[in-house]
Amino acid sequence: MIKNWEGVSIVFAYSHSLETSLRNEIFNGYNKDARPVQKTIVICNVKILSLKDINTRDQTMTTVAYFSFSWDDTRLSWASKPAYSSDIERIYSTETVLFTPSVVVENSINDLGVISDKTLPMRIDKSGQVTWSPGNIYETSCDIDTTLYPFDKQTCSITLTTRGYIRTEVELRLGKMPIVLTAYQENGEWDYISSSSDVSITTRDLLQYSTLTFTFTFQRRSSYHLISTIIPMFLLAFMSCYVFKLPVDAGEKLGYCLTVLLAFAVYLTLVSDNIPTTSTTISYLSVYLLLMLGMGVISVLLTIHVIDINFTSEEEEIPRCLRRITRIISKVVCWKSNGVCCKGRNSSVSVINVKSKDVRLHSKKADIDANLDDDVKEEDFSWQDIAKVLDIFLFRVYLCLVIMLSVMFISVISFGTLW
Structure with missing residues (x-):
């Protein structure tokens, strides 16, 4: 990598041996089951790729999307180590090694398990910020209003919540752009109208859990x-x-x-x-x-x-x-x-x-x-x-x-x- 600073060109050389040394140092004694801090703040947004279907009879919405989660894990920071920070900007690892917040799609129809992808690399910046973007086809429940069928509008949502960690341990927050539609592909039956996001608290067994809701409104193409x-x-x-x-x-x-x-x-x-x-x-x-x-x-x-x-x-x-x-x-x-x-x-x-x-x-x-x-x-x-x-x-x-x-x-x- 080449940087220009005050007219001086400095060349930083990357080597696998240097990264290996860094990994041995930061992962030495690292426990993925332990939270980075008392209260881990997880920033989340969703990127919708396409609407696969809204089934009015089964009352479900199927979307192709991936979530982006980011949180700070200071145990993985090497910014204060000049021997590595000058040459290595970021490294990658998987959830089999790193701490991962347990988040589920609460209104999912066919999968109630924790969002997981053991093969997907997780990006680690030298400041210790971890970014993870798991994707999947999500089938969620949707309350269908058929009053004006077939000239109806349907409002469906994807709800995320933590599983296991209560709100004082892991808190979900929205990013600056909670819903990203830059890569969205139009559906032949449904026309995208609007979207919104909301932060709330879900109570289960007298315990409070952090919850995010992404809401989408679609109108049926009636031709x-x-x-x-x-x-x-x-x-x-x-x-x-x-x-x-x-x-x-x-x-x-x-x-x-x-x-x-x-x-x-x-x-x-x-x-x-x-x-x-x-x-x-x-x-x-x-x-x-x-x-x-x-x-x-x-x-x-x-x-x-x-x-x-x-x-x-x-x-x-x-x-x-x-x-x-x-x-x-x-x-x-x-x-x-x-x-x-x-x-x-x-x-x-x-x-x-x-x-x-x-x-x-x-x-x-x-x-x-x-x-x-x-x-x-x-x-x-x-x-x-x-x-x-x-x-x-x-x-x-x-x-x-x-x-x-x-x-x-x-x-x-x-x-x-x-x-």
């Missing part, structure tokens, strides 16, 4: 789910309305209705497979699909009744209450110009042609017909007419319900509220 789930779901929802547009005589009315119902059942199964069974929250998507499935079941029952009404024998008398209900519905849906909107249109024609004698006579006749006995007017409906009126009415009701529920669902997943 895939939008194309493969949301848009087809909306199309199926509107298709369920058009079962009432099919003529009863076509013979495909019930088959079409059952096909749409089956499609909703399949979609509900696919969504349920991706949602945790133990979640404390309910996905709005599941609620929407369940409502559509319920409407599909009701449409099957209504279709069966409409078909039964259409093919009822003309010799069978139409019940009086059914006639009255049909007369009211026919006015609502303007069936055969019998609705309020059609009456308004006829009234406009009468006003325009108020001087026409034929129009006045026609209006007068309409007023007389309106006052006829209900039994006479109800005889105008046949069983086939009742089926057609019900189809028109149910189509409009279902179309309004689907539009209203779809708008509510979009509002909720976009803004988190109905308003």
Whole structure:
């Protein structure tokens, strides 16, 4: 190594024999089981390389990362020894030789043991500072909130705590940059949003242990789910309305209705497979699909009744209450110009042609017909007419319900509220 100081070049030569001599001197009588001081301060930060997966069903987060731990061990310092400090800046060793703080990932799923890597070199500076950077694939538990699935944000954490050493013996502290993302590689399903870190104390068996928590927030990339789930779901929802547009005589009315119902059942199964069974929250998507499935079941029952009404024998008398209900519905849906909107249109024609004698006579006749006995007017409906009126009415009701529920669902997943 060459250094320039006050214009003088000094050459420092490294030799393995010099380092061997240094190692024999500093490790003579060194006990790795003994702490360097009464209270060892361990500075920690984490470097995230990539997010492997966030499993919403198993409620886990899998990350590829490594931690960086550093602490001072004055027993290993050779700064006060000119024979070595001028030529050797640092040396390396492993945890089989050096004191290593026992730190565990407290919320780990598959490994509750102490973080360890016996083959990884630990850097020792001449001041006695030890730096250790073990890496691994860490699978940690994560509380998944599926309310806005698949447009959800998930906040997961990695928690470190000491095992064996209490807080007065080994204390974990955050470094200047607790979370390093310089080498982070973007995940195809999740987009990184933010991160934070926190220092706390964990109490176990009435003893206090030092704890660090690294928290990460990710948002799901929804393009895939939008194309493969949301848009087809909306199309199926509107298709369920058009079962009432099919003529009863076509013979495909019930088959079409059952096909749409089956499609909703399949979609509900696919969504349920991706949602945790133990979640404390309910996905709005599941609620929407369940409502559509319920409407599909009701449409099957209504279709069966409409078909039964259409093919009822003309010799069978139409019940009086059914006639009255049909007369009211026919006015609502303007069936055969019998609705309020059609009456308004006829009234406009009468006003325009108020001087026409034929129009006045026609209006007068309409007023007389309106006052006829209900039994006479109800005889105008046949069983086939009742089926057609019900189809028109149910189509409009279902179309309004689907539009209203779809708008509510979009509002909720976009803004988190109905308003």
